[in-house]
Every structure is written in C-alpha cells, then in structure tokens.
Amino acid sequence: MNRQEVLRIELAQKRLAHRDLNDSIDALHLSVNPDLLTLQRLKRNKLAIKDEIKRLEDAITPDIIA
Secondary structure (H helix, E strand, C coil), X not given: CCHHHHHHHHHHHHHHHHHHHHHHHHXXXXXXXXXXXXXXXXXXXXXXXXXXXXXXXXXXXCCCCC
C-alpha cells in the first residue's frame, strides 16, 4: 500500500468522523435542554477534523505550477 492509498483511507475516516459529529451536534440541538459545554466541545472537535481533512486533501492533490 503506497502513501496515496493510506492518505485516501485516512481521509475517508476523517470525513466519516466529521459526518458523525455533525449528526451528534444536530441531535443535541434538538434536545429539550442541550448541554452547552458538550455542544461547544463537539463543535471544536468537528472544526479540528475539518482542518485535518483539508490537510489530507492538500497532501493528496499534487501541486501544479502553471
């Protein structure tokens, strides 16, 4: 397995984790009395995963000099 394949697998896992966090945040918003601290923590984790996704996408995409 080469580096590109490993990065693509990791990217897929991060996207799934991001989607799961988004679902958790939505469910917490719909609850009667949402825990604001938990909501803030989930949003922070979601943002960190989004940054990791961007880093992985940049590592997979080759630099093209025009």
